[in-house]
Amino acid sequence: MVEQEVIGVDAGATWIKGARYSAELELLQEIKQASAAAEGSVAYFDAIAEVVAALAPEGGVPVGLSLPALLSRDSKTILAMANVTDLQTGDQPQVVKDIFTERWNTAQFVVQNDAHCAALAEWKLGWGSGEVSRSLLHLTWGTGIGVGFVVEGLVQYGWEAGHLPVSWEAADWRCGCGSTVDLEALIAVPRLVEQARAAVTAGIVATKITLPELADIREAPKLLSQRASSGDALAQQILGEALTWMARGLLGMSVISFPDRVTIGGAMMASDWLLETLREAIEANRQGFVSRALEARQVQRAKLGNEAGRVGAAWLALQAFSR
Ligand SMILES: [Zn+2]
Missing domain, CATH: 3.30.420.40 (ATPase, nucleotide binding domain)
Known part of the structure; x- marks a missing residue:
């Protein structure tokens, strides 16, 4: 049986930081790429998709995504996002779940606010210690x-x-x-x-x-x-x-x-x-x-510093899709 792996991506205003982890959240591979947030939502989502594709070329790996955004209660829709020019006002909510499910051909995908991901990471691996x-x-x-x-x-x-x-x-x-x-x-x-x-x-x-x-x-x-x-x-x-x-x-x-x-x-x-x-x-x-x-x-x-967002997102994906 293939070991369960998981991807966590922290897509900030400046950098997109992605990593592949084991089921025990040990770091296996990491990638950092400039974020295209200032160029609008299409370029920004493309850049996020590229990072995930580079970490899992064959697909089939659960993905957790950390976004600096106000999300809907079901975490499927971006209601507002200060750093992406066409998402600032929230006039055109983006159904982020559909965008990435389509791009990665996977339903094993969760998204959460970045501070919430950092809180999850601290609870699991930092001072909370579960x-x-x-x-x-x-x-x-x-x-x-x-x-x-x-x-x-x-x-x-x-x-x-x-x-x-x-x-x-x-x-x-x-x-x-x-x-x-x-x-x-x-x-x-x-x-x-x-x-x-x-x-x-x-x-x-x-x-x-x-x-x-x-x-x-x-x-x-x-x-x-x-x-x-x-x-x-x-x-x-x-x-x-x-x-x-x-x-x-x-x-x-x-x-x-x-x-x-x-x-x-x-x-x-x-x-x-x-x-x-x-x-x-x-x-x-x-x-x-x-x-x-x-x-x-x-x-x-x-305790977790810069890694908090992506490891919290990865744990969220593990919680949702562990085999
Ligand atoms: Zn305020």
């Missing part, structure tokens, strides 16, 4: 704030909690959804980098950070995180404030969901200083009934 935690709340801190909630291995629908309103005052930044008071408006990486640039230019807070160091938005999160860790006053001020907003957001989410474990992923979480500061902010903001819902020690940095 049996240890019944439920796990995961937050990915990046250009957007992705959230996923997993209970006993099953991802829960909804949880667009990056758009949780957390402030009474409008921020000087607008979330992609239009809000100026939600968690994403307050702590999205581009806003924090912009704050750092403005502060360096104004020269009011002591810092060794320079404008050229903040020029590349892909490198800036790691830089800010490391500088905060080594004591830079400006980096600590900006990230400290962001972590207080995150703590309030997590407390709000937790009083609804009572998670056993909370994990935070994304490039910004590049040092232990961030975890310690977040834990302090959670302790400082716990009061009343909310303090029953979350304690600082339940919060961890995500």
Whole structure:
């Protein structure tokens, strides 16, 4: 009998990262290709199809796909997708299930939101470790704030909690959804980098950070995180404030969901200083009934990093189509 294999693909705005795994989720082969998201949905879907075809030329392997998209409850239709030009508004929903079933000539195909896939991966292979935690709340801190909630291995629908309103005052930044008071408006990486640039230019807070160091938005999160860790006053001020907003957001989410474990992923979480500061902010903001819902020690940095999306998607496909 041929060993069961499975494919996981994380189709982001910049890269499409695909991999073939064993039934035990051991990595067998991986491929990374530039995403064609900026060229529209047809080019983007073509690029995803190419990656899968390269990983399984003969077909017949279950595929799990992780997309930065708002999907319908049955996960068959893209309702909105910020990074693909013709899918931004959701005026023309795309039935993604039909698109790929046709292209790959297989019905063994599942698709899920990227933060939900990352949450599944953390529950299965990271801090959840399957049996240890019944439920796990995961937050990915990046250009957007992705959230996923997993209970006993099953991802829960909804949880667009990056758009949780957390402030009474409008921020000087607008979330992609239009809000100026939600968690994403307050702590999205581009806003924090912009704050750092403005502060360096104004020269009011002591810092060794320079404008050229903040020029590349892909490198800036790691830089800010490391500088905060080594004591830079400006980096600590900006990230400290962001972590207080995150703590309030997590407390709000937790009083609804009572998670056993909370994990935070994304490039910004590049040092232990961030975890310690977040834990302090959670302790400082716990009061009343909310303090029953979350304690600082339940919060961890995500273990899986960049691989979370595709391995979570692969596990989803295994759950659905294991022989
Ligand atoms: Zn929003």
